[in-house]
Amino acid sequence: MKTRDLTELALRNLREAIxxxxxTTLGVAVGVASLVAxxxxxxxxxxxxxxxxxxxxxxxxxxxTSKRNMRGMNGEGPRPAASKTAKPEDAKPIDEAARQQFExxxxxxxxxxxxxxxxxxxxxxxxxxxxxxxxxDSARASGTFDGIIGKAFSSPTAEEVILQMEFAKELSPQxxxxxxxxxxxxxxxxxxxxxxxxxxxxxxxxxxxxxxxGGISIxxxxxxxxxxxxxxxxxxxxxxxxxxGRVFIPLRVAEDLHxxxxxxxxxxxxxxxxxxxxxxxxxxxxxSPKDVLKVEEAIKKMGYNTFSLLDATRNLxxxxxxxxxxxxLFGSLxxxxxxxxxxxxLVMAILERRREIGVLxxxxxxxxxxxxxxxxEAGAMGLLGGIAGVTLGWLIGAALTWGTSIYLRRQDxxxxxxxxxxxWLAAGAVTFAVVVSLxxxxxxxxxxxxxxxxxxxxxE
Amino acid sequence: xxxKISVNPAPPLASAIETPGRLQPYYYRxxxxxxxxxxxxxxxxxxxxxxxxSRQYRLSETVITAVNDVSLDxxxxxxxxxxxxSGSGKSTFLNLLAGLDRPTSGAIHVxxxxxxxxxxxxxxxxxxxxxxxxxQSFNLLPRMTLExxxxxxxxxxxxxxxxxAARVTEALEHVRLAARRHHRPSELSGGEQQRGALARxxxxxxxxxxxxxxxxxxxxxxxxxxxxxxxxxxSTLGMTIIMVTHERPLAERFANRIAVLSDGRxxxxxxxxxxxxxxxxxxxxxxxxxxxxx
Numbered sequence: 001m002k003t004r005d006l007t008e009l010a011l012r013n014l015r016e017a018i019x020x021x022x023x024t025t026l027g028v029a030v031g032v033a034s035l036v037a038x039x040x041x042x043x044x045x046x047x048x049x050x051x052x053x054x055x056x057x058x059x060x061x062x063x064x065t066s067k068r069n070m071r072g073m074n075g076e077g078p079r080p081a082a083s084k085t086a087k088p089e090d091a092k093p094i095d096e097a098a099r100q101q102f103e104x105x106x107x108x109x110x111x112x113x114x115x116x117x118x119x120x121x122x123x124x125x126x127x128x129x130x131x132x133x134x135x136x137d138s139a140r141a142s143g144t145f146d147g148i149i150g151k152a153f154s155s156p157t158a159e160e161v162i163l164q165m166e167f168a169k170e171l172s173p174q175x176x177x178x179x180x181x182x183x184x185x186x187x188x189x190x191x192x193x194x195x196x197x198x199x200x201x202x203x204x205x206x207x208x209x210x211x212x213x214g215g216i217s218i219x220x221x222x223x224x225x226x227x228x229x230x231x232x233x234x235x236x237x238x239x240x241x242x243x244x245g246r247v248f249i250p251l252r253v254a255e256d257l258h259x260x261x262x263x264x265x266x267x268x269x270x271x272x273x274x275x276x277x278x279x280x281x282x283x284x285x286x287x288s289p290k291d292v293l294k295v296e297e298a299i300k301k302m303g304y305n306t307f308s309l310l311d312a313t314r315n316l317x318x319x320x321x322x323x324x325x326x327x328x329l330f331g332s333l334x335x336x337x338x339x340x341x342x343x344x345x346l347v348m349a350i351l352e353r354r355r356e357i358g359v360l361x362x363x364x365x366x367x368x369x370x371x372x373x374x375x376x377e378a379g380a381m382g383l384l385g386g387i388a389g390v391t392l393g394w395l396i397g398a399a400l401t402w403g404t405s406i407y408l409r410r411q412d413x414x415x416x417x418x419x420x421x422x423x424w425l426a427a428g429a430v431t432f433a434v435v436v437s438l439x440x441x442x443x444x445x446x447x448x449x450x451x452x453x454x455x456x457x458x459x460e
Numbered sequence: 461x462x463x464k465i466s467v468n469p470a471p472p473l474a475s476a477i478e479t480p481g482r483l484q485p486y487y488y489r490x491x492x493x494x495x496x497x498x499x500x501x502x503x504x505x506x507x508x509x510x511x512x513x514s515r516q517y518r519l520s521e522t523v524i525t526a527v528n529d530v531s532l533d534x535x536x537x538x539x540x541x542x543x544x545x546s547g548s549g550k551s552t553f554l555n556l557l558a559g560l561d562r563p564t565s566g567a568i569h570v571x572x573x574x575x576x577x578x579x580x581x582x583x584x585x586x587x588x589x590x591x592x593x594x595x596q597s598f599n600l601l602p603r604m605t606l607e608x609x610x611x612x613x614x615x616x617x618x619x620x621x622x623x624x625a626a627r628v629t630e631a632l633e634h635v636r637l638a639a640r641r642h643h644r645p646s647e648l649s650g651g652e653q654q655r656g657a658l659a660r661x662x663x664x665x666x667x668x669x670x671x672x673x674x675x676x677x678x679x680x681x682x683x684x685x686x687x688x689x690x691x692x693x694x695s696t697l698g699m700t701i702i703m704v705t706h707e708r709p710l711a712e713r714f715a716n717r718i719a720v721l722s723d724g725r726x727x728x729x730x731x732x733x734x735x736x737x738x739x740x741x742x743x744x745x746x747x748x749x750x751x752x753x754x
Contacts, residue, residue: 005615016603359599362560363613363660364588366581453560457595 010376024345025385031338032389035331037396042324044420064282065305093278107291112136113279117259122184133245134254150179150229160228167246168230188260189221339440346444358456367449374445382437386430506533513566526552528724537698541715549724550704558670592661596673598653600645607641613664631659651682671703687714
């Protein structure tokens, strides 16, 4: 029998016992809905955790330090692996040339320095000491500014700051009112003295000091910046930085400020005065976490220390895979019960349609035609139940998200999307429902196909 | 060598009735799987050759022999009535000839092929392409309309959709039920249901029509109408008809050969001239329904 005829006959048979078949299909739908709701919860929580962790830029980044460095300034940074062969003084510095080299590596999206410096903020006649952290433009795409009060940086070169909420509260009891106001950033600037500067210097003592300092001096500068927004989270927390960034400015603005970096002093002492600026560390961002290992190895071969949270990512995935597996197993229980419903419905159908099967065989239907008809009916119930179940599961997930968000808002916490139904879950659930239904149809279909036509025709 | 022989072209059933005798019967449409080219209606070979066929059933410790060593030859175009009392084995024998069952021993050659040895798929194909079946209890599927019931063998035979409507109409017109095509079996009288079943049996243009007590559930008027139709089909189209009945008078009126079974054995086999030889075309006219209520 042709597929179209088979489908028509199957759907006709399903329509004829519409109540029973609808209830069976509903059973499949509830089973699939439970599966989808469970897994969407797992996927949603995984996505939520990943997003939160991605905000820290930990999982798609390689942190590069020079082998000269021992550790981050205040001990919070990664400890570089000790090199047994290279002497620290021979190690390459991380400078602009190195940054450009890293950017040219395959699968690297950007390499940017970690610019952090101590500063004094002046606002409304008071001054506050704090740390400034420069953020790359890519921070916007990674969700760093989710939930911001105000707006993110209007452009990569905007003379704007974003404040961390706790710091904003120090400036004003009503942090939201700060948005749009100006503050003054007083910071140490690395000043390089040119030969023309030396020639113009009239004071012979100062001229001698500048010559002795290798042409570098640190001067205090002020820069007025507009407060663009306030964020709850701290994008500077975690590995690769010193933590505690409370004021954020665009990276390009920070580079333009030429702030004195902690490394400048060390480099000056080590090299006896160098005009060439170096970075404490670079963050090399890669296209996807799976590229981290290759990029890390390439940078290590170039003679630098690297650190990434690749292993942590692996563990996180493992945890969520196991979590999803358990959720899937519990969700599948309902579908298993539903498959028993399909078997029951089809076995009942065989009893009711015994004579019909006999007629079909007398008219020339092969065993395969008969079994295909029952398979088609089981498959149709699985397909319809699967589609309805995915919709129902999605609705349950949406209701969970809605309820959770209401609860979190009452606790003064931002709402989160805890349930997420990706396309693969929807397609997979429908396919799974069809496969389970076909498996459930195996026994009834085989039994129907084996019916002896003479006995079936005799059946009353 | 097996070669497909197609009829060229198949005459419409309705016109066959209007102009009996002038048309080339379509029922010699042969199927390469079932009827070898070597067979022809004028051949000296019988169309159906039954050789020492037995059919036994086992009921716990007891073995019941429903058909016992029956041998019979049936020529193409014959109208054979199988007579016998209840339990004589006539329905079992019919089921064996129709390919619904297999003999315990012996051979049934139809057009040279032994039904006892072909596989189940070929046997199904034989039932689909070579055989039409009419049952005592009509066996129309109650959930389908008459038209859908008649279309069912065409679906199984994978006939093109474009061709189906014409074939269904042709079969329904032949049994004068075209006007009731959208009715369900429950909305038809017993006679109409049996005519509908006959249309379903004819729609695939079979070579042999098997009828198992076709009048058993009908009153005498409707029963006679059905037998007139069968006789008409046999005489105008030359179709081979094998009918099981326990009513000797009906058999004598319509069949041109009567075989009697008793306790599974063939006890007599007689050729005869049916009384209703001149009754062709005397069936109900289009639009005329039997008096029985649905």
